[in-house]
Amino acid sequence: MEGEADGSDSAADVSALGKKHLAMLERLSNRHQSRPDKSGSPPPAASFESTSSFLSLFNESRMSIESRLAQCRLADRSLLQLNFDEISASIANLEKLVAESSYYLPPYEVRSSLKTISDLKQALDNLSSELIPKKKFSFKNKPARKEPTAPSSKGAEADGHGSRPAAKAGSLAVAVPDSPGFRNRANEVLAKDVRGLEVGEFTLSDLESCEVRLIGCTRALFVHRLRNCRVYAGPVTGSVLIEEAEDCVFLLASHQIRIHNAKASDFYLRVRSRPIIEDCTGARFAPYRLNYRGIEQDLEDAALGEETGNWSKVDDFKWLRAAQSPNWSVLPENERIGTVDISELSA
Template identity: 90%
Template structure:
């Protein structure tokens, strides 16, 4: 009975922390939308507010980290039949923490961002190691694997293409952080996937496990999450918050956002308009150029998102895994003669 009570208390603590995460993310999103369009630095009078925001972030981040570490330790004492549930909950908490850092990075000092990302990386590694130790007989995944389908199986069409909600499993034995359960396109191949995101109630959109697809997103979203794309082209309207990209190979992205973080991308091109420096980690062969997307009404959407002016940050990339003063060899500016022409997606079905 005492063990059940402890598990109940831990679950309640995790739920409370996730609610704090979501509340803070909502405040940060509202702050993004209320900021002026000009990319000039804030006046000196705002330094107190910035300090308070950083203090609040560090307090919540520390509390969340300690909770995750405590739950990792408790897994060794958990009922084996409940281990997967515990791992799911911890994975979701790590994903929330990573999202919190991304949403907060525009006002945090760079060393705080680096330290927070290192902590998240350590938590992922600890969870990976623990899951391999406690569940050694089969590959661990955070979500139930969908039934295996033959490559020739028919794909979803119409409304199902816009609301496909199956969750991907870990690939190649690696540990995958839970993909956000938001509207999006998942587990698709060789298709044109189009969506007007202006009517999304939650404001978030997810692209996950796509191969050889062309994605067209019109309108403003609050956040865009990209997981495991290969040989894809993604044309997206402005994002008022953050774009988080995890695993992309041989892809082309046209993105406009306040903050863009790219992890584990290879041989991909990024055409960006961004209010802060793009962040890359564990990337190779990625190239950058200015945003080249058009659809009817995009100018107004860019203004509404605070992205009406080109700040030139697309070429000021921060490689968080390259600490030397010399230019990182993992990214480069895309030569002008190799850049694509402006892409027009006004007709979503074209």
């Protein structure tokens, strides 16, 4: 009985730490997003004060996650998966924080922070495999892949804080944010004027053979599990995070863009920092080619009015040699699409 009580207390401690950690990240994110800007332009890059503040909070968060990982060994086995899911969400939020802060951090600090996050993911994966062993192999018929189906709602209106896919056991992918967006659709034109969106974030998740048209500025765009899609989006004042895309075309303008696990996809970008790719193959890059009524003003408001040329300066974080990474290339001019105009949102 005493052992059971100790296990319950430990599990409660891990859960409490998780809630405290998430609350801390939320406060940090709110502070970062509400930082006053009297000049109307982005903060100066890499000031000592902002960098040191970020590092202090980042390290506090890292130590919190490491502590919770250690306490999982003492937790009730029936609550392990819940604890792992909470820790995975904390790591995802920390990764989001790095992306949102990257415009003022020195490149070394961005790389170092992302390496720390990668190590935390690996530690969680190892611990999950150790404490929740996978079932022994047996021959079974592989179930047919379920195709995403379109809901019966009218038109292509964006979801509210709606369906978020349940996290797979042991999955370390970036958690799908519970924000407005398009989810679980197939063979549709999905259009939305995002100007005035209260949350400021937009999510595209589990889409197949869809065309997405987003007019106006957003603060952040999250993309998860897209296949054979075309995404035409107005400027993003913060970050674009892409997790799993295959045979897709993206037209994106943002301060920071990170792409993970993309295959055979084209990216037409305008970006203030160097695009980051990881675990990608066949990614091709070209300059931004989107138009709609009012886009020039939106680009100016997002501090993206000028072409920086960074679209062709891609950092492959999994390619450490001095030679050009084979995982990405510049899209040949004769294969690029023309300017896409989405002034009319409907098809």
